Amino acid sequence: MSAIHSTGAPTRNLRRPATAVSNRSPDANVARGYHRPMAIYLDHAATTPIRPEVLEAMLPYLTEHQGNPSSIHASGRRARQALDEAREEVAGHLGAKPREIVFTASGTEADNLAVRGVAWAASAKGRHIVTSAVEHKAVLATTAVLERQGFEITAIGVDRHGRVDPDEIAAAITERTTLVSIQSANNEVGTLQPVAEIGGICRARGVAFHVDAVQSAAFGPPTPDAWQATLVSLSAHKLYGPKGAGALYVRRGTAMLPQLSGGAQERQRRAGTENVAAIAGFGAALRLAYVEPTPMASLRDRLIADATALEGVELTGHPTERLPNSASFVIEGVEGGDLVAALDLEGIETSTGSACTTGSVEPSHVLLAMGVGPELAHGSLRLTIGRTTSEAEIDRTLEVLAGAIARLRGLRAPATATA
Amino acid sequence: MSRIVAAMSGGVDSSVAAALLARETREEEVIGVWMRTHGDLPEGYELSRSCCSPDAADDARRVAQLLNIPFFILNVEREFGERVIDTFVDSYLDGATPNPCQACNQYIKFDELLKRGLGAYGADVVATGHYARLEHRDGRWRLMRAADADKDQTYFLWVLDQDQLARTRFPLGDMTKPEVRAMAAELTLPTAHKPESQEICFVPLGDYRELLEERRGYAGEPGPIVDADGTRVGTHTGYAHYTVGQRHGLGVALGEAVYVREVQPATNTVVIGRREEVAQRTFSVDGARFTAGEPPSERFAASVRIRHRAPDVPAEVTMVGRDRFLVETADPVWAPAPGQAAVLYDGEECLGGGRIARGA
Numbered sequence: 001m002s003a004i005h006s007t008g009a010p011t012r013n014l015r016r017p018a019t020a021v022s023n024r025s026p027d028a029n030v031a032r033g034y035h036r037p038m039a040i041y042l043d044h045a046a047t048t049p050i051r052p053e054v055l056e057a058m059l060p061y062l063t064e065h066q067g068n069p070s071s072i073h074a075s076g077r078r079a080r081q082a083l084d085e086a087r088e089e090v091a092g093h094l095g096a097k098p099r100e101i102v103f104t105a106s107g108t109e110a111d112n113l114a115v116r117g118v119a120w121a122a123s124a125k126g127r128h129i130v131t132s133a134v135e136h137k138a139v140l141a142t143t144a145v146l147e148r149q150g151f152e153i154t155a156i157g158v159d160r161h162g163r164v165d166p167d168e169i170a171a172a173i174t175e176r177t178t179l180v181s182i183q184s185a186n187n188e189v190g191t192l193q194p195v196a197e198i199g200g201i202c203r204a205r206g207v208a209f210h211v212d213a214v215q216s217a218a219f220g221p222p223t224p225d226a227w228q229a230t231l232v233s234l235s236a237h238k239l240y241g242p243k244g245a246g247a248l249y250v251r252r253g254t255a256m257l258p259q260l261s262g263g264a265q266e267r268q269r270r271a272g273t274e275n276v277a278a279i280a281g282f283g284a285a286l287r288l289a290y291v292e293p294t295p296m297a298s299l300r301d302r303l304i305a306d307a308t309a310l311e312g313v314e315l316t317g318h319p320t321e322r323l324p325n326s327a328s329f330v331i332e333g334v335e336g337g338d339l340v341a342a343l344d345l346e347g348i349e350t351s352t353g354s355a356c357t358t359g360s361v362e363p364s365h366v367l368l369a370m371g372v373g374p375e376l377a378h379g380s381l382r383l384t385i386g387r388t389t390s391e392a393e394i395d396r397t398l399e400v401l402a403g404a405i406a407r408l409r410g411l412r413a414p415a416t417a418t419a
Numbered sequence: 420m421s422r423i424v425a426a427m428s429g430g431v432d433s434s435v436a437a438a439l440l441a442r443e444t445r446e447e448e449v450i451g452v453w454m455r456t457h458g459d460l461p462e463g464y465e466l467s468r469s470c471c472s473p474d475a476a477d478d479a480r481r482v483a484q485l486l487n488i489p490f491f492i493l494n495v496e497r498e499f500g501e502r503v504i505d506t507f508v509d510s511y512l513d514g515a516t517p518n519p520c521q522a523c524n525q526y527i528k529f530d531e532l533l534k535r536g537l538g539a540y541g542a543d544v545v546a547t548g549h550y551a552r553l554e555h556r557d558g559r560w561r562l563m564r565a566a567d568a569d570k571d572q573t574y575f576l577w578v579l580d581q582d583q584l585a586r587t588r589f590p591l592g593d594m595t596k597p598e599v600r601a602m603a604a605e606l607t608l609p610t611a612h613k614p615e616s617q618e619i620c621f622v623p624l625g626d627y628r629e630l631l632e633e634r635r636g637y638a639g640e641p642g643p644i645v646d647a648d649g650t651r652v653g654t655h656t657g658y659a660h661y662t663v664g665q666r667h668g669l670g671v672a673l674g675e676a677v678y679v680r681e682v683q684p685a686t687n688t689v690v691i692g693r694r695e696e697v698a699q700r701t702f703s704v705d706g707a708r709f710t711a712g713e714p715p716s717e718r719f720a721a722s723v724r725i726r727h728r729a730p731d732v733p734a735e736v737t738m739v740g741r742d743r744f745l746v747e748t749a750d751p752v753w754a755p756a757p758g759q760a761a762v763l764y765d766g767e768e769c770l771g772g773g774r775i776a777r778g779a
């Protein structure tokens with residue numbers, strides 16, 4: 001009988017002017033939602049801020065140079081020049097030839113193209129792929145699809161630090177193996193993999209070797225020759241470039257089936273009009289990436305030392321063979337997502353481990369592969385520092401972290417067990 | 420700054436509740452939270468009709484963005500699985516009728532959200548889009564029926580205690596559903612025209628039998644359907660597939676409407692009866708809780724409601740120990756189903772309730 005109540009019930013709420021809500025301007029009430037100006041950003045493994053120089057390099061291709069790089073006319077040629085220059089820039093850092101670089105829209109797309117493209121191109125020869133249990137989902141979800149399509153997949157385990165043993169790779173390779181895919185550094189726990197050693201094995205066995213270098217490229221140029229890699233994936237936004245640009249190095253002579261068809265772009269290996277501005281930004285970001293490397297390892301080590309001094313906080317990943325900016329932990333008695341939210345409300349931006357799986361209820365596959373129990377794996381926290389991270393920000397983070405952990409523990413403990 | 424957690428399901432009610440808070444609250448920060456209650460579908464698949472699907476999370480997030488409030492997803496899959504889904508399944512296996520929305524309110528929305536919300540967000544108050552009101556009178560919090568009698572949800576909220584009531588807000592308590600929809604439209608919230616969700620969120624297709632098999636390995640074994648005299652009149656597919664008061668799906672033709680009167684797990688038997696045989700005047704109730712912490716007295720008059728949307732009827736309530744009571748209604752009530760809540764009211768105030776016991 002809602003009709004009766006719709007006239008009789010108090011409606012004071014409705015008579016108020018809808019100030020905060022009706023104002024749709026993104027600048028309104030900024031302080032309440034997000035954009036805290038003083039936020040401490042410790043999630044550089046998820047993405048990095050664009051450098052001003054990179055933005056400057058991109059802007060002309062979003063404004064006056066609007067042409068399609070495949071067009072014959074002058075605007076098209078101008079855009080094409082930007083692509084060519086970016087390709088030379090990327091190739092130069094990798095010690096590769098420009099034609100060995102395929103631009104993609106992301107690191108994930110580069111991984112997909114490498115794994116699917118080579119697996120199918122070589123499928124007449126064999127249908128076995130070797131990878132590791134701690135790869136990014138861009139590789140593992142792709143090999144899972146291939147498995148359903150009849151490929152055999154071997155995912156090598158790792159030790160408690162997340163390291164792959166090259167001997168296990170060697171033992172896993174069979175005559176039917178066509179591809180080995182191993183990351184240079186883990187995105188969740190920062191552990192570095194012995195890719196050069198693995199590359200040597202692959203070379204000796206005549207198997208293509210893909211290195212997902214998305215996470216490590218900010219700290220040193222990928223070296224396909226030293227790694228003896230056939231394919232290398234990169235992403236611009238992990239090294240202070242824009243989102244929306246990635247690249248795959250494909251060694252000359254590698255058979256690879258395109259995954260997007262419909263155009264002759266990227267030497268027929270990746271159809272679709274190129275994201276010219278983002279690719280120009282990618283080139284600019286790489287140009288700056290290795291000029292004056294910011295030392296981060298000492299800040300990282302302080303963060304690790306002080307955080308692990310807290311009770312029930314344990315480092316994950318390798319103690320020394322790890323990315324210089326990455327500090328990752330498991331914390332007893334705490335749900336990682338709750339801790340990240342608590343830190344966020346204090347203006348500190350962090351992650352449970354991987355932005356790509358945030359919101360998932362499954363504990364991290366990386367931590368599980370390292371032998372961390374599922375309960376403890378739910379308490380993961382990743383802090384990744386960047387070029388501008390200061391000593392003071394680390395101090396503040398450690399202070400807030402200690403308080404947040406105590407608060408979360410104090411309130412979670414026995415209540416779920418009763419009643 | 421103190422904070423309020425607004426539980427956002429992605430439906431229109433909780434969207435407007437959050438909007439009212441975001442608009443009115445000045446001293447307190449509002450945090451929008453969507454609770455993930457059950458797992459994801461495999462990558463590349465899409466299927467969702469229910470309130471706890473990823474689509475619902477998208478809607479909730481979109482509303483939070485428009486309200487300019489922080490938004491987080493809280494994983495409660497384990498707690499929901501144990502406290503709501505398993506309890507739901509076990510209730511059927513017990514020959515009873517489950518009450519999952521009330522279990523979700525009790526253990527998830529208020530218990531878990533209050534507890535986790537305090538830790539994670541520093542919030543000590545939870546707000547939901549339920550239609551109910553709160554009053555603080557004579558030294559205690561009182562749970563009151565909603566202004567919109569048609570939408571009143573106190574039937575699912577009787578489990579809340581003083582501590583929980585003190586930390587709860589129901590911003591929609593004074594509003595009617597049409598007013599809520601009108602406000603959502605006025606604020607151009609994307610959830611303004613979403614249809615009402617009626618089904619149980621974790622049983623999107625309305626068939627719980629698969630869940631019995633999946634969670635507890637109960638496939639169902641055929642057994643007898645008997646009438647009041649014990650005469651076999653048909654065969655059922657497994658006792659747990661039936662609930663008291665059920666009319667359809669019995670496959671029994673006796674020339675008049677018949678209903679499930681009792682479900683007997685021990686003998687895998689379903690007892691049916693004619694309409695008047697299914698009505699009762701007395702039944703006993705377990706697991707009693709009172710919003711005040713105590714019953715009004717050992718024996719008191721109240722009106723009792725035994726299912727959502729059923730009218731409540733005058734009754735005499737007699738306490739049997741601390742957590743059981745006996746209900747005697749003035750007139751027979753239709754099919755009190757074991758497992759369902761019997762909720763007690765004194766006028767507009769919800770006093771508490773309990774679960775209807777077997778063999779009452």
